[in-house]
Amino acid sequence: SQTIHQWPATLVQPVGSPLSLECTVEGTSNPNLYWYRQAAGRGLQLLFYSVGIGQISSEVPQNLSASRPQDRQFILSSKKLLLSDSGFYLCAWSVAGRGGQETQYFGPGTRLLVL
Amino acid sequence: GNSVTQMEGPVTLSEEAFLTINCTYTATGYPSLFWYVQYPGEGLQLLLKATKADDKGSNKGFEATYRKETTSFHLEKGSVQVSDSAVYFCALSDLRGNNDMRFGAGTRLTVKP
Numbered sequence: 001s002q003t004i005h006q007w008p009a010t011l012v013q014p015v016g017s018p019l020s021l022e023c024t025v026e027g028t029s030n031p032n033l034y035w036y037r038q039a040a041g042r043g044l045q046l047l048f049y050s051v052g053i054g055q056i057s058s059e060v061p062q063n064l065s066a067s068r069p070q071d072r073q074f075i076l077s078s079k080k081l082l083l084s085d086s087g088f089y090l091c092a093w094s095v096a097g098r099g100g101q102e103t104q105y106f107g108p109g110t111r112l113l114v115l
Numbered sequence: 116g117n118s119v120t121q122m123e124g125p126v127t128l129s130e131e132a133f134l135t136i137n138c139t140y141t142a143t144g145y146p147s148l149f150w151y152v153q154y155p156g157e158g159l160q161l162l163l164k165a166t167k168a169d170d171k172g173s174n175k176g177f178e179a180t181y182r183k184e185t186t187s188f189h190l191e192k193g194s195v196q197v198s199d200s201a202v203y204f205c206a207l208s209d210l211r212g213n214n215d216m217r218f219g220a221g222t223r224l225t226v227k228p
Binding site: 034042044092102107108111 | 147149157158161219
């Protein structure tokens, strides 16, 4: 069966520090991968998605970046965190292929607090 | 563009009460519709889905019917439990692209004993 992992589970970082969040998927090949942010009390905002190694699409301009160095690994990074980067970051995967209509399966999330 | 509008919360019910969380959508294509649930401190879990008009998704006593004529996908449960307390998200996804899943803002449900 497929599983999705995220780490760390929680993170407290000072403003201006770098960030690296990791997401890995097991039990499937060539998944579509997604990064979402959920601000406190709000819905989900899609940040990045990837349909393959090295292929990253960004949904919103920001100081975050994403990379996919391996088929089942998706990394969210920042060189300098802002206070507004605080939130709950969720990674998700879906089966590649037809595009759209595919269920997305979510990881447990990383709670980031920038002070 | 595609969008989802769901009932604003929070919703507070007593145990065994009937639950309805409204969800309506706007889509130019023929989307699949989803309900996800988020328990405190956790990621989202798929609760149920429907892929075409008149389909009914069901799981754990929850149901939702894909109504194309009213562009709705309301979530219902006949008798809620304290363990159903969570945030519920309505979402849609269509064939237009791998990234095109849209979520509602979420509805927080609290069930009191």
